[in-house]
Amino acid sequence: MRETTETGVSRTAVEVDGEAASYLTAGQDGPVVLLLHGTYWSRVWLPVLGCLAEAGLRPVAVDLPGLGRSGGELTRETATVPALADWVVRFASALGVSGPVAVAGHDIGGAIAQHLLARELLEVRRLALVNSVAYDSWPAPHVARFRDAATTADALIAARRRAVASALAGAATEQLIADYLDPWLDARVRRSWLAMAGAADSRYTLDLIPALRRSTTPKLLIWGEDDSFEKVEYAEKFASEIPRTTLVRIPGADHIPTESAPGRIARALIDFFTA
Template sequence: MHYIESGAGTPLVLLHAYPVDARMWTPLRVRLEDQARVIAPDQRGLGESSLDGSSAHGLATPPEERLVAEAPSVDVVAADILALLDELELPRVVLGGCSMGGYVATALLRAAPQRVAGLLLVDTKAPADTEEAKAKRIGAAERAEREGTAGWLAEDMLPALLGETTRRDRPEVVATARELIESQPADGVAWAQRAMAQRPDGLRALEEFDGPSLVAVGEEDGVTPPSEARRMVEALPRGELVVLPGSGHLPSLEVPDELASAVRPWLSRIEP
């Protein structure tokens, strides 16, 4: 699994959204690296992490050594993250996730809550998909497999991922988000959509987690709006909420200063 790491201090693992990769966290990572050891992995099939778990994209793996990709599941990605924590000899970390990364974080909570010293959920939600949402995901996965993603995925996703303020006033953020989306491999995009479509409801895992939890949400997020964030805070025994004005679904790109200002004091209170 490919990952980006910088800083020193409390280990903070940040799981990225769909359909981007660990680079979405760079503006936040550099703002926290004087306080935390920030580790941002590319989830399976996205960024530079392979779909079959055998190597990073761009590395030549002989055909006879390639593995068959496992069936799509956020539990598989959570297992990848746990294996990375073992490799890095990190028994406990502060775990953060945005959007799909939040679904993976919840899956990791179900599998190994003792590994999580604190939970940061950014623009994500707990409930499973409706049947309508599942069908939409499967349709997008099939289109990616059939056509690739060039020419349509970024155009479809950007209006939903970025808030109105960003789309109007921050062209450089729009360009960065577009580049991130357009660089993702079609097979990884399809696998991720199928994994998210099958995920279970996550409220129970949140209700059972008694560690410190911070839920951050962009005020302009139409994908997982502030109402979903409040629902998670109500479920978490030690949940705190911060709403970020001027941001949509990706505040680490859209308002990194404001997100860092919310995370820093919360993170300082956590004993890893």
């Protein structure tokens, strides 16, 4: 079933592993850009989808299994970054994507994107990372605290509310925070998120560094400078060590800069993916 909003962004789904893989998209034709989320959901990409489509791209912001609006449920085994990267390959196949593809990742979605490139799981023609995990920058303390401790639904939702409000920074409104929190009202999504938190491990990015240093694929880093967890210093290190990497800094933006500077981020992504 396809639902289209007034902005031309639609939500639809394909079947992957017997479950619905929900995704936001805009535009009909043009080169596909796979947009991957991390500890949030596809909502982080909504502010830039229309602009990408207007530029002739076909953005696809998927919800990982068990998260956002997708079906299924993650376990600690299926929530690891390598396992999620393999799932994205199956999603791309179900979507009919073949040949070179552009990929962008936010948060842990950036680690998944790095795996797609470094392990050559897809033919990634260009890679963009937005306030992504990198090196040993993760898991952030507010995620790591849920790795092994039991928690109630109310405690998890309250913690996610604080994290969302902080990540949105000056863009935060009560309505926007509620939009971001909505999936966590579902117990299945809460269990999947806890599995992702439990599976978070920085070795999944540290182990990729040698392959990334050999990569000649163009890379773009877009970074909200006020992110207190995925600090801009990690982006600076990545840009200095990994070839063909450009860093775009977003002053005054925190962990979800697509909400506070959507125009600038859309422009940077468009220029990069259409170059």
